[in-house]
Amino acid sequence: MELSPLVLILALPFAASLAVVLFPSTSREPATWITGATMVACFALTVSLYPSVASGEPVRYLGAWLPSLGLNFSLRMDGFAWIFALLVTGIGFLVVMYARYYISAEDPVRRFYMFFLAFTGAMLGVIVAGNLILLVVFWELTSIFSFLLIGYWHHNQAARDGARMALTVTGLGGLALLAGMLLLGHIVGSYDLDAVLQAGDRIRSHPLYVPTLLLILLGTLTKSAQFPFQFWLPNAMAAPTPVSAFLHSATMVKAGVFLMARLWPVLSGTPEWFVIVGIAGMASLVLGAYLAMFQHDLKGLLAYSTISHLGLITLLLSLGSPLAAVAAIFHMLNHATFKASLFMAAGIIDHETGTRDLRRLSGLFRYMPITGTLAMVASAAMAGVPLLNGFLSKEMFFAEAVLTHVDSWLDTAAPYAAVLGSALAVTYSLRLIHSIFMGAPPESFPREPHEPPFWMRFPVMFLVMACLIVGIMPAQTIGPFLHVAVSSVLGEATPSYSLAIWHGFNIPLAMSVIALAAGTLLYLVAGNALERSERPLFLGRIDGQRIFERVTVAISWRFARLIEEVFGTTRLQPQMRLAVAAAIAAGAAPLVMAGLAFGDHRNGTTDLAFAGLWGVGVVCAIAAARLAKFHRLAALALLGGTGLVTCLTFVWLSAPDLAATQLVVEIVTTVLILLGLRWLPKRSRDLAEPTDWLLRLRRWRDLTIAVVAGLGMAVVSYAVMTRTPPETIASFFLDKAYAEGGGRNVVNVILVDFRSFDTLGEITVLGIVALTVFALLRRFRPAPDTIERPEQQLIQRSNDEADPDREPGSTEAEYLYVPSVIMQWMFPVVIVLAVYLFLRGHDAPGGGFAAGVAMAAGFILQYMAAGTVWVENRLRILPVVWIGGGLLVAALTGAAALLFGDPFLKSYFRYGELPLVGKVPMASATLFDLGVFSLVVGATVLMLIAIAHQSIRRLRAARLGEERQRWN
Amino acid sequence: MSRVLPYPLLTAALLLMWLLLTSFSPGQLILGAVVAMGASRAMASLQPDKPRLRRWQIIPRLLGIVTLDILRSNIAVAGVILRGGGRDRRPGFVAIPLELRDRTGLAVLACIVTSTPGTAWVEHAPDTGVLLIHVLDLVDEAEWVSLIKHRYERLLMEIFE
Amino acid sequence: MSHAQDLPGWAALATAALVLLGAALTLIGAIGTLRLRSFFERIHAPTLGTSWGTGAILLASIICFSALGSRPAVQEILIGVFISVTTPVTLMLLARAAIYRDRTEGKGEVPPRAAPRRPD
Amino acid sequence: MELTLAIAIGALTGSGVWLVLRPRTYQLVIGLSLLSYAVNLFIFSMGRLRLGAPPVLGPGGSGNPADYADPVPQALVLTAIVIGFATTALLLVVLLAARGLTGNDHVDGREPR
Amino acid sequence: MEWTRHLLIVPILLPLVTGALLLLIDELRHTAKALISLASCLLLVGTAFALMRLADAAPETGSALSLSYAVAGWPAPFGIVMVLDRLSALMLALTAVLALAALIFSMARWHRAGPHFHTLFHFLLMGLGGAFLTGDLFNLFVFVEVMLAASYGLLLHGSGAFRVRSGLHYIAINLAASLLFLIGVALIYGVAGTLNMADLAQRLPAVPAADRGLLQAGAAILGIAFLIKAGMWPLCFWLPSAYMAAAAPVAAIFVLLTKVGTYALLRLTLLLFAPGAAEATGFGGPVLIWGGMATIAFATFGVLASQAMGRLAGYSVLVSSGTLLAAVGMGDTAVVSGALFYLVSSTFSAAAFFMLIELVERAREPGADLLAVTMEAYGDEAEESEAEERDDEEVGVVMPGALAVLGVCFGLVAILLAGLPPLSGFIAKFAMLSGMLNPAGLGAATATAIPGQTWLLVALIILSGLAALIAMMRTGIRTFWAPLETIVPRVLVVEVAPILGLLALCALLAVQGGALLSYTEAAARTLHAPAAYIQGVLGTVQPGGAPR
Amino acid sequence: MTGAILLWSVAAAQAMLVAAMGCCTYRLIFGPRAQDRVLGLDAMYVSAMLLVLTIGIRTGSTVYFEGALIIAVLGFVSTIALAKFLMRGEVIE
C-alpha cells in the first residue's frame, strides 16, 4: 500500500490508537499529545490536498481488497469530503485540547484516547470512502466506537443505557444501510461511489428504488437521530462532554446527513424521497426544538437542539433543490462550530459547578464572565442571530422553505415549520443563557465556580470566533471552501448563490424577525413555567427511552422467550418424535410422488418355520416394548429372544458370520444391561398408567407414529427385496476375495481387506466408547436408593447372621460353590474357542471381532464365578493397554504398506512353507485382525468391568464410612 | 513339568478340542498344542483347585450309566408331559446327605443330576454336605437317596477322592 | 439341495429319524414348560431338549456329514459336551435363586434350608 | 420369505419407535436396541434374500459369483452390529450416571409436572 | 510427487496413532501426554495446509482430477477412496487450526479433568478428518460415528449433572440419526448397488424410473440424518444444551461437528443432484432453504432469549447452521463460495466464544446470574466432587490485565457474531449476500428477478446479526460494565492465546480475505463441476503404481 | 426318495423347534415369575442351537457349526448372569 495522503489520513488515527496502548496508563500526557498530534497531522494532510480538490477532480486512492465481490479499498476525497475532513480533524484537535483538562486522572485516560482516535479514523473513513461497502465498514465502526465512548463511564447506569440504546439504534440502521448499499450495488452493478453517482436515473427508475431508499434512509436517519429515531441522542449525553462535543456536533450524527448529501444526486428528487425525508426533517426540526425548551439538563437541551438543527438540514435535503442542498451543507458546517463550542462550554460549567441542571445553575456570569460571553455568542449563533454564521444558513433555509418544490401539504407547511422551529430555537437559547448566567447567584454549588484554565477555554473561544468571522464575512472566509464542497456534490447542477449578510428586505428576513421576536416573547411569557415544568407539555407522556426499552424488552426478550418456548423444546421425547416424523416424511414424500410398486424377484417359497420363527421374534419384540417400563428384567430377556431370532434369521439366510457376531454381542449385551440394572432402582407403579385423557391421546399418537414407521420400513424393505438386484459392486469382491484377498470367507475379506478402513473406524468407535464408559464411571454416583446392597443380599446376609452356624457371606459362597467349578473350567475352553474363531475368520465364519467378544465373555464368566477381587488378584487384565495396543497394531499394520509405497492398509498375502506343516497362508490382514481382536477384548472387558467395579467401590466406601464412625 | 504344563490332562483335552474343531493334520497338531498350552497357562493363573483323577478307568462306566439313565428319564418325563402334567404325580424335594466333598466331583454330580430329566439340583450345603434335589415324580424318597448315593456318588468318590 | 440326494439311503433315513426325535423331545420339553404347574416342575422340562433332544440331533448331524464325506464329522461331540456341562450351571443357579426367593416370600411348598448335623 | 422378513423389520421398527418415544431411560435403551436389530435386518435385506446359498467360497476360491449372497450388506451389518453394541453400552452407562445425578429415570432428568 | 499422495491418509492416521499411543502412556504423566498431543496437532496443521496447497494446485474444472487415494489399494468404486478437493482440504485445515486452539486451551486444566482426554480428542480429529476426506457413503457413516463417539466422550468429559443430562439427549438423538443414516445408505445400496459417491453419481441416470422413488427416499432419509447433525429446525433443540454443557475446549471443537452435516449435504447435493439433474432433487433444495431460514429465525430468537452465555453461543452456532443450510440449498456458485467463507469465519468466532465464556464466567460474581444458574441447579454434590478432583491448581503463566483482554476479546466476538466490520464476519456476510443478490456476479445482467425467498433470507441474515448484536451487548454490559466489583479472574496465557489467535485469524481473514475468497470461489466452482470429481475418483491411479 | 424324506423331516423338525421356541416365548412373556422367564430364555437358546444344526443338515453346509458351538459354549453366560441377578441382585460382586 503506497503512502498516499488519503491512506495516511485514514491510517494515522488507527495507528495512533494502537500506539496509545503501549504507553503506561498512569500518565495521561503522552496519550493526549499523540492524539493532538494525530489530529494536527491529519488536518495538515487534508489542507495539503486542497489544491487538487479545488481543481474539481477528487483525490483518489485504489487498493485491492475483495475485487471479485466489487469491494475495493477505494478512497476518494472531493470538496465535500475535504471540508468535512477538515471539520472533523479541526474540531477533533480542539476537543483534545479541551479534554486534556476535562478528563480526570482517575479515569482510564488511555482508553478514552484509544477510542477517540479510532472513532476519528472511522469517521474519516466514512468521509473518504469511495466504495459503498467500504463506507458501510467505517460507518459501523463509528457506531461501535461511539458505543464505547458513550459507555466510557460504564459504572454509571445512565452511561450503560445510553450506550446500549445508541448502538442498538445505530446498529440497526447500519445493517439496514448495508442492505441498502447491497441493493444499490445490485442496481448499479458496482459499489464504486463514482459509478453510483453516475447512475442516478437508473437507480430512481429501478423497481427496487423504494426498498433501497427506505433501507438507506433507515441508516442515515438513525445515525442523525432524526424522527422517529431521535430518542437515543439525549440518552447518549451520559458520555463525557468532549465526546458529546465531538460526536454530537461535528461527527457521528453528522454522518447521517453527510451520507444523505453524498447520495443526494442519485436518490433525491422523487416523491418518496421528498415525503420520507421531509417528514423526518420537519418533525425533527420542530419536535427537537420544542423538547429542547423543556430540558433541565444542559446537555439534554443541547442534544434536542442538535436533533432540531439536523432536522433542519434533513428538511433542506428533502426539498430536492440544489440551493437547498447548498444551504444544507453550509448549515452542517455552521452547526458543527457553534454546537461544539456550546458542548464544551457546558462541560466547563459542569466541571466548575458539579451540576448541569438548569434549575440549579444561576448567576454564573459573575464567576466566569469570559466563558459566559463565549457561551452567549455561541447560543446566539444557535438561535440564528444576525452577524453570526447560524443566521446565514438559516436565512437560506427560510428562502428555500417558502419556495414550492413539490406541491403538497408538506411543502405548504414548510415555511411555518421553519419559523416555528426557529422561534423555539430562540426560546431555548434564551433560556440557556438566562438560566445559567443571569439571575441571583446560587446559594450552594458543590464547589466554588471560577474560570477554567485558559487552554481549556481556548477551543470554545476559537470556535466562537469562527462563528463570528464566518457570520460577518462569509464570502471572504468560508465562501471558496463551501463552493468547492457544494460543487463536488452537485456538480453541474451547482446553482449560483451568494453568501452575504444582507439580501435586502425579503420574506426570509421577515421570517427571521418573526422568529426572533416570537421566540423572545415566548421566553418572556413562559420562561418561568419552563423552568418549573416537570415534563414537556403535551408530549411529556411520550418518553422515547421508555418506549424503546419496552419495545426492546418485549421483542428481544419476552417475545423471544415465547418463541423459544413455543417453537423449541428441551425435552427429549418431542425431539425424538420430530426426528422420527421427519424421517417418515422424508421417506414417504418421494415414494408418494414417484409411486411405489413391488417387484417379483423372490427367493424360495414362504417357509412356515421361518414365518413361525418371526412370529416368535415379533411377539418378543412387542412384549419387550410393552414390558420395558415395569418389568425391566422381562424386557431384557425378551430382547434377548428377539436377538436370538435375528441370529437365526442370519443363519437361515446364509450369513453365518453375522449370526456368530450377533450371537456373541447378544450375550455380552445382556450381561452388560444386567450389570446396569443393579444400579436402577425398581420402578414403583405409583407413577403408573395414564388416566388423563391427554396422556392417552399422546400415547395413541406415539402408537400411530410407531405403526406408521414400522409399516414404512416394512413396505420399503419389501419393495427392495422384491426387485431384481442392480449390478452391484459385490461381484468384484466375490471375484477377487480368494485370488487377491486370500480368503474364502468373502465377508471377512471385505472386513479385513477390501473395506478394512471401515473396520478400523468401527473398532475405534468401540475403543472410544469403552474409554468414555470408563471415564464416566470413575465419577459415577449411584442413585441413592441403590447405594445399599441389593435387597436379596441383605436378606441373605441377615439370614446368615441369624443362623449361629453360618457366617455372613456364606450363602454367596455356598451358592457358587459347585457352579463356579464348571465356570472356571470353561475359561480355557473359551480361550480356545476364541483363537479358533479368530484364525478361521478368513476362510470361514469368525474373525477378530467375534473372537474378541467371545474372549471377553470368558473373562466375564470368571468375574461372575468368583467376584472381582478374586479374579483381579489372579489375572492382571489391562484393558486400556489392550485397546491402545490393538489400535496400534491395526494402524501400524496398515501403515507398513506405506513403507513399500503402497496405500495405507494394503494387505499382503502369500503362502509360506513350513517344515512338517506344509503350506501356511500368511496374510497381513491377519495381523490387522489381531489388532481388532485385541481392541475388542480390551474394550468389552473394560466396559463390563468398569460397571462391575462399582459394586466393590461401594463396599470400599462403606468400609471407609464404618472406619470414620469408629474413629469419631 | 508342572510349570510348563500345569494341567496336562486339560491341555490334552484342549488339544483334542482343537483337532476336532479343525482337522487332524500335523500343522493343526502343532498349532493346537500351542493354543492348548496357552489356554492351560491362562487357566493356571486362576489357580483353581487341582482335581486329581485317581481312577479314571471308571469314567467310561459312569458315562454309560448316565447315558442310559438319561435316556430312561427322557422317556419317563416325556410321558409325564404328554399325559398332561399327570394329576396323580407327586413332585417334591429330597434331601440327600452326601459324603462327596471334592468340588469337581460335586460339579460332575450336579451335571448328571441336572441333565437327567426328572431330577433337578437345587441346593447344596458345602458345610453339611446335604444336597437338596427336586424330583418331578417322587414315589419313594429313600429310593432317590440311594439312587444318587449308590449309583453316582460312590463312583465319583472313587474317581476323585 | 443336491446334498440330500447324495446321501446314502440309510444315512438319510437315520438322519431324518434322529432329527425328528430330537426335535420332538425338545418340543415336548417346551410343552412341559407350558403345562407343568410350578416352577420346580417346569425346571425339569427343558432337560429333555438339552439331553437327548440335543443328542439325537447331534447324532443326526454326525451321520449326515460323515456320510456326505465332507469330513469325519465328530466335532458335534463338542457341542454335546459343552451343552451338558453348561446348561446345568444355569439350572442350578436358577433353582437356587428360585428357592431363595420362595423362602423369602414365605411360600410354604419349599423346604427350609437343611439344618446342619451337629456333632453329638 | 421376503414378506416375512419385511413384516419382521416393520414390527421391530414399530416396537423400537414406540419405545424411543417413551419417557423412561430404560425404555430408550431397549427401544434403540430393537431399532438396531431392525436396521441390521433392513441393511441385510438390501442385498436381497438368498436361501441356502453357500456363504463361503469353495476350496480354491471356486464358485460362480452369481450363486452367492451379496457379501457387501453383510459386511455393513457387521460394522453396524459393532457400533450398535458400543452405543448401547454407552447409552446404558449414561443412563446410570443420569439416574444417579438427577434422582429419577426420566429422559429429561426430571419428572414432568 | 508420488509421496505427496500419501498425505491424504495422514489426517486420519496421525490422530489415530497418536490417540492409541497416548493410551499406552500412564495417565499421570500429563506433561508427556500433552506434549505428544500438541506435537501431533502441529503436524496435523502442517499436513492440512500442505493438502490445501495440493488441492489448490489442481485446475478448477474441465478434465482435472480431484486427488484420490485408494485405501488398501482397491480401486474405486470397490474399495474405499479418500478424495481431496478444495472443499475437503479447506475443512481439514479448519479442523486442524481449531483443534490446535482447543488443545492449547485445554492444557490449562481441562485435559486433566478426566481420563484420556487427549486420546478422545485425537479420535475426534480422526473422525473429522475421515468424514471430510472419504468418498464412500458407508465409510462416511463410520467416520461420523468415530467423530460422534469421541464427541460423546468429550461432552461427558468432566461429568456433572447438567453435562450428563444434556449428554443423554445428545447421544439419544444422534443414535437415532445414525440409524437413519444406516437406513438411507442401505436403501441407496439396495437400489443403486454401490457405496462410492462418485460411482453413485454416475449410476444415478441409469437407475430405472420405477426405482427412482426408493432411491430418493433413501437419499431423503440420509438427508434427515445430516440435518439432525447439522441442526436444522425443528431437529436442532439438542444443540444449545449440549454445547453449553460441554467443557470449553470441547465446545470449541464441537462447533465443527455441525459443519460435518452441512459439509455432507453440500457434497452430496452438488455431486448427486447437480444443477443439471434438477428434477432428481425433488424437494431437497426448498427443504434446505426453508428449513435453513426457519433455523435462522428460531435461533435468532434463541439468541435473544438466552441468559447464559453458553446458551447464547449455542444458539449462535445454530444461526450459522441455518445460514449455511439455506446457502447450500440455494446452491449458486457465488452463494456457496460466500457460504464457505462464512463457514470458516463463523467456526472460528464461535469456537473463540466458547473458550472465552469459560474465562469470562470466572469473572462473574457468584449469584450475579441467578436465573442462568437455576437452570443448572440440578447437580449439587456432583459439582463439588468435580471441583475436588480439579483442585490441582492449573500450572502456567497468569495473564496480566486479564479483564481488559477478556473484554476486548468479548467485544471482538460480538462484532464477529453480529457480522459487523471490520472482522471476517462482515466479509462473510457480505460475500454471501452479494452472491445471493448477484448470482451471476456483480454487474452481470440478471435476466430473472430475485425470488422472494432470497429476499427473505437476506433479511433474516441481517436481522440475525442485529439480534446477535443486541444479545451480545446485553450480556457484555452485564458482565463487564455493570458489576460494581468484578472479580479479576485468574486467567492463564495458554488460555487466552488460542482465543486471541482465532480472533487474529478472523482479522486476517478480513484484511486478506481476498486470498481465502478466491480459494472458496474456486472450491465452489469445483463443486459445481461434479464430472471432475467423478473422473478423479473413478479414474484413480494407484499411488504405488503397480497394477494388482 | 430318501432325500425327500430327509428334507421333509428336517422341515418338520424345524417347525417343531420353532414351536418349542414359541412355548418358551410364552414363559418369557407371562412368567409368572422372573425365574420362569430366565428358564424360558435358556430353553429358547437350546432350541435355537438345535435349529442352527438342522439348518446345517438341510443345507449340507458345515459353516453354521460355529453358531451352534458359540451357543453351546457361551449361551449360558447370559442366562447365568440373569440367574445370578435374581439370586443376588448383582451379576458381579
Ligand code: NA
Ligand atoms: Na434334570
Ligand code: NA
Ligand atoms: Na460450555
